[in-house]
Amino acid sequence: MLEINNLHVKLEEEGKVILHGVDLTIGAGEVHAIMGPNGSGKSTLSYVLSGRDGYEVTEGSARLDGRELLEMEPEERAAAGLFLAFQYPVEIPGVGNMTFLRTAVNAQRKARGEDELSAGDFLKIVREKAKALKIDAEMLKRPVNVGFSGGEKKRNEILQMAMLEPRMCILDETDSGLDVDAMKLVADGVNALRGTGRSFLVITHYQRLLDHIRPDVVHIMAAGRIVKTGGPELALEVEANGYADILNEVG
Amino acid sequence: MALPKAREDALTARLATLALPADRGWLAAVRSEALARLTAMGLPARRDEYWRYTDPASLNAPEAPAAVRFSAGDEAEPFDGMDRLKLVFVDGVFDAAASDDLTLSGVTIERLAQAGEKDIHWAQGLYGQLETRGQSPVPRPFAALNSAFATDGVLIHVTGRATRPISLVYVHQSETSDAILHHCVKLDPGASLTLLEDGPAAARLSMVLEVDIADGAQFHHIRLQGRDHQRRAVTHLFARIGAKAEMRSFTLTANGRLTRNEAVVELAGAEGRAHLAGATVGDGDFHHDDTVFVTHAAVACESRQVFKKVLMNGAVGVFQGKILVKPGAQKTDGYQISQSLLLDEDSQFLAKPELEIYADDVKCSHGSTSGAIDEVALFYLQSRGIPRRRAQALLVLAFLAEAIQEIADEAIAEDIRGRLERWLARHGSNG
Numbered sequence: 001m002l003e004i005n006n007l008h009v010k011l012e013e014e015g016k017v018i019l020h021g022v023d024l025t026i027g028a029g030e031v032h033a034i035m036g037p038n039g040s041g042k043s044t045l046s047y048v049l050s051g052r053d054g055y056e057v058t059e060g061s062a063r064l065d066g067r068e069l070l071e072m073e074p075e076e077r078a079a080a081g082l083f084l085a086f087q088y089p090v091e092i093p094g095v096g097n098m099t100f101l102r103t104a105v106n107a108q109r110k111a112r113g114e115d116e117l118s119a120g121d122f123l124k125i126v127r128e129k130a131k132a133l134k135i136d137a138e139m140l141k142r143p144v145n146v147g148f149s150g151g152e153k154k155r156n157e158i159l160q161m162a163m164l165e166p167r168m169c170i171l172d173e174t175d176s177g178l179d180v181d182a183m184k185l186v187a188d189g190v191n192a193l194r195g196t197g198r199s200f201l202v203i204t205h206y207q208r209l210l211d212h213i214r215p216d217v218v219h220i221m222a223a224g225r226i227v228k229t230g231g232p233e234l235a236l237e238v239e240a241n242g243y244a245d246i247l248n249e250v251g
Numbered sequence: 252m253a254l255p256k257a258r259e260d261a262l263t264a265r266l267a268t269l270a271l272p273a274d275r276g277w278l279a280a281v282r283s284e285a286l287a288r289l290t291a292m293g294l295p296a297r298r299d300e301y302w303r304y305t306d307p308a309s310l311n312a313p314e315a316p317a318a319v320r321f322s323a324g325d326e327a328e329p330f331d332g333m334d335r336l337k338l339v340f341v342d343g344v345f346d347a348a349a350s351d352d353l354t355l356s357g358v359t360i361e362r363l364a365q366a367g368e369k370d371i372h373w374a375q376g377l378y379g380q381l382e383t384r385g386q387s388p389v390p391r392p393f394a395a396l397n398s399a400f401a402t403d404g405v406l407i408h409v410t411g412r413a414t415r416p417i418s419l420v421y422v423h424q425s426e427t428s429d430a431i432l433h434h435c436v437k438l439d440p441g442a443s444l445t446l447l448e449d450g451p452a453a454a455r456l457s458m459v460l461e462v463d464i465a466d467g468a469q470f471h472h473i474r475l476q477g478r479d480h481q482r483r484a485v486t487h488l489f490a491r492i493g494a495k496a497e498m499r500s501f502t503l504t505a506n507g508r509l510t511r512n513e514a515v516v517e518l519a520g521a522e523g524r525a526h527l528a529g530a531t532v533g534d535g536d537f538h539h540d541d542t543v544f545v546t547h548a549a550v551a552c553e554s555r556q557v558f559k560k561v562l563m564n565g566a567v568g569v570f571q572g573k574i575l576v577k578p579g580a581q582k583t584d585g586y587q588i589s590q591s592l593l594l595d596e597d598s599q600f601l602a603k604p605e606l607e608i609y610a611d612d613v614k615c616s617h618g619s620t621s622g623a624i625d626e627v628a629l630f631y632l633q634s635r636g637i638p639r640r641r642a643q644a645l646l647v648l649a650f651l652a653e654a655i656q657e658i659a660d661e662a663i664a665e666d667i668r669g670r671l672e673r674w675l676a677r678h679g680s681n682g
Binding site for chain 1: 625626627630631632633634635636637638639645646648649653
């Protein structure tokens, strides 16, 4: 589904190279995790894939279902089925959460040549999905993420994911700032979306999220490259011994 | 004191194209007094303190600079479908045939020219009177000129709760029309009225609206200034607000080469409320100036000034806003915010917020900001599949929201949001 080949990326302003040739292939329905120390390039990878400004791709490609993502606008990538759950969801004063969700859902439907959802149908679907994530009507009415707690923001990300039904979901440190109960709620939301047609890339520092969202494949990223790939046991190894052993071994 | 030569010449040139309408009644004397005020102060010049940011030249010019009429396309007329009493002015002249009958329960409506023929009239205490009070401490020559030379207008006396809004519709027909309109609204104690205004009115419009709001009365005012790109307008709203009375005034300005909207409001009775708001969107050759002066002259009054401007492709926005709290006006609650959203580096916003406070138990806040669109928020919206322009429009509407919230009627607020959304879709920015 997602195929990243030899991806090299530098920061536009500083010229600093962040990714030094990332190769990663995620098949349909698979859940991959990327772990790695701070500054290894994990978040940069998620931003570059979703099309954030400020990065320059100097080499390589990233294809979703065979289509080159790197040439698309962020909204085209979303319509193509890519979704990034932000590490720090953005607060947007003045834009109601409900308006935001409906605009996004209908914009994607329109981009794919589908009919827009009627207000009634939309409301029914959003209420049902919000309920599963324990998001109340009040949160739906408030401006996007404004005044939300850390846990509410992350649940709101998962609600957007559930509404937009992307094919490829990237979760950028979705566990950061969450207590155990909130993490469980978020993980349940993600697990409910798992299926043969949908793949996940879970970026995290810690193994604990992977107790709840069980990955098929675990990658270790360091200094802008994927340095080791293995099964779920790799995450346990990191948890027990830290990154030092692995980095020494590959370095 | 004689005016400097340049000002004398400018005034002489302007007056040469104007003639005092031939009223025989009370209005004749009032017009002469206004002309005397104008002659004493002269027309504004760039070096005047409150004209530094806006060039009055095209407003001073003897003839109105030509302005092509704008086709609204498939955009519906504002307030269409609302149950309202419609009064139509074409190039500043009342059009009786296009207007509704001037009868409304709890309200008397008269044309200025007819009322001016009488020897005694209630408007004697209002026409030119609030304007005169508003000439100090800041002179407002265009308002004096208007009081002297207004060619048409309506005098509205509200004795009860008006059952329908009065809607003034300003049609612009001639490309060189120069309209001078003067309206007065007097609300008796406990009375209420919603006044709607829309349309460009003329190539060049001078408008004065004097409103006397007695104790416990309510006046709601919503104005949509016409979208003709080349039109020019200088408007003055003078209001006096009694005890426990309320005024809410909202103006939407989209397009127009030059607009100067002055509001001069006096909170004269305890616990009065004045809310003034403006939402402005300008693209290219567009200069918009809000000059506001709110005086707290009584205890426990509340005032809000909320002015938001979205500017692109070299458009210019100006805000000059003052809150004056007079001695003894304790428990004043004053709020003023003026903000601009600059969609490119060619556009600019000039702001001069002022507070002058002579009471000690007062809450007054003011803020003025100028900023670009939030790129992080924009990316967040795009990453959810919302196209960049639509995402930008959402953020622009969010920016304007605080001003639009000042509209009490939710249906009108929703209509205005829709108009702004469509305007934004038509006017792409560089960003």
